[in-house]
Amino acid sequence: MSLLEVDGLGVSYGRRSGRVLSGVSLSVRPGEVVGVVGETGSGKTTLVRAVVGLVPADEGRVTFDGTEVTALRGRRLRAFRRTGGMQLVFQDSLRSLDPDLTVAAIVAEGLTVAGGLTRSEQAERVDEALIRVGLDPALGTRRPGQVSGGQRQRVALARAIAVRPKVLLCDEPASALDASSRNQVLLLLDRLRRELGVAIVMISHDLTSLAGLVDRVAVLFGGRLVEQGPVGEVFGDPAHPYTALLVASAPSIGARPLGRSAASLRPARDRESWPHGGGCRYAPLCPFATADCAVEPPREERADGRTVACHHAETWSDLVGQTRGALT
Numbered sequence: 001m002s003l004l005e006v007d008g009l010g011v012s013y014g015r016r017s018g019r020v021l022s023g024v025s026l027s028v029r030p031g032e033v034v035g036v037v038g039e040t041g042s043g044k045t046t047l048v049r050a051v052v053g054l055v056p057a058d059e060g061r062v063t064f065d066g067t068e069v070t071a072l073r074g075r076r077l078r079a080f081r082r083t084g085g086m087q088l089v090f091q092d093s094l095r096s097l098d099p100d101l102t103v104a105a106i107v108a109e110g111l112t113v114a115g116g117l118t119r120s121e122q123a124e125r126v127d128e129a130l131i132r133v134g135l136d137p138a139l140g141t142r143r144p145g146q147v148s149g150g151q152r153q154r155v156a157l158a159r160a161i162a163v164r165p166k167v168l169l170c171d172e173p174a175s176a177l178d179a180s181s182r183n184q185v186l187l188l189l190d191r192l193r194r195e196l197g198v199a200i201v202m203i204s205h206d207l208t209s210l211a212g213l214v215d216r217v218a219v220l221f222g223g224r225l226v227e228q229g230p231v232g233e234v235f236g237d238p239a240h241p242y243t244a245l246l247v248a249s250a251p252s253i254g255a256r257p258l259g260r261s262a263a264s265l266r267p268a269r270d271r272e273s274w275p276h277g278g279g280c281r282y283a284p285l286c287p288f289a290t291a292d293c294a295v296e297p298p299r300e301e302r303a304d305g306r307t308v309a310c311h312h313a314e315t316w317s318d319l320v321g322q323t324r325g326a327l328t
């Protein structure tokens with residue numbers, strides 16, 4: 001049973017932006033960690049904002065714990081948000097945390113909004129959340145500018161978990177940090193998932209950050225999911241040429257897709273004239289694309305929890321190497 005179901009989600013920011021997300025489907029089970037990876041501008045932030053109802057969807061549905069979030073408006077949407085079942089954690093905690101509030105007041109924000117707790121119960125929950133993320137409750141009197149970047153990100157996580165959510169939506173939660181603080185935040189997320197049973201959707205452009213943490217991964221390109229499945233399978237044996245390129249470009253994750261070099265997967269640059277119809281968004285760059293890829297919507301093959309949207313999913317890997325000279 002999935003806790004969060006995203007079904008055919010489409011989003012645009014007005015007519016001029018065009019479709020920023022199209023036909024995105026994703027499901028998250030209780031306690032599961034799902035990674036969403038994609039390059040800058042692929043729509044990752046838009047996806048998490050649309051999931052919590054901060055950006056309206058213009059097609060598709062988001063259902064969380066039995067509630068269709070995309071059908072909620074106005075008062076009902078605000079009431080749903082107050083329950084705190086889904087919590088967003090942003091990349092830049094210096095900007096997302098109110099600089100004038102103390103750490104304790106920040107962590108208490110969601111609890112105040114949800115209501116129903118006495119002052120002392122609320123203070124207890126704040127201390128409990130700070131301890132849970134590895135911070136001394138004595139830090140509660142400081143302001144965001146008076147703690148380190150790594151500590152600030154922990155404060156953002158403490159704020160999110162204080163309301164006991166079922167899903168944390170983390171948008172590049174560690175990418176603004178130095179390597180050591182980044183690792184600590186990733187380890188902390190892993191611990192929170194184990195100790196609290198909270199599901200996590202983790203957005204990142206960095207495969208390495210996702211590799212050791214997530215159960216499943218979805219790959220976004222140009223606002224569409226090109227592939228998703230168990231992380232070991234997707235990173236170990238990519239079914240979409242774009243995923244293969246990402247994996248080959250991230251040697252630190254230890255996977256060796258097809259045993260080939262990144263060069264054979266290198267994007268083609270000679271297809272600018274190809275029509276951008278309803279076909280595969282990656283077609284103009286894909287070294288294995290044929291002309292119909294650009295106009296025909298790619299099939300979504302589903303088997304064993306894996307999905308791949310590629311016309312040549314079964315055959316492109318056989319062409320690696322042969323096509324390089326011909327198409328790139």
Ligand SMILES: Nc1ncnc2c1ncn2[C@@H]1O[C@H](COP(=O)(O)OP(=O)(O)OP(=O)(O)O)[C@@H](O)[C@H]1O
Binds near residue numbers: 013020040044046205
């Ligand atoms: N408020 C907005 N108004 C108009 N266009 C927007 C808005 N927010 C995002 N976009 C556009 O939507 C597309 C997807 O942006 P989004 O921020 O979701 O991508 P992203 O994958 O999260 O990128 P990054 O990794 O840089 O954060 C981009 O082309 C962006 O310019």
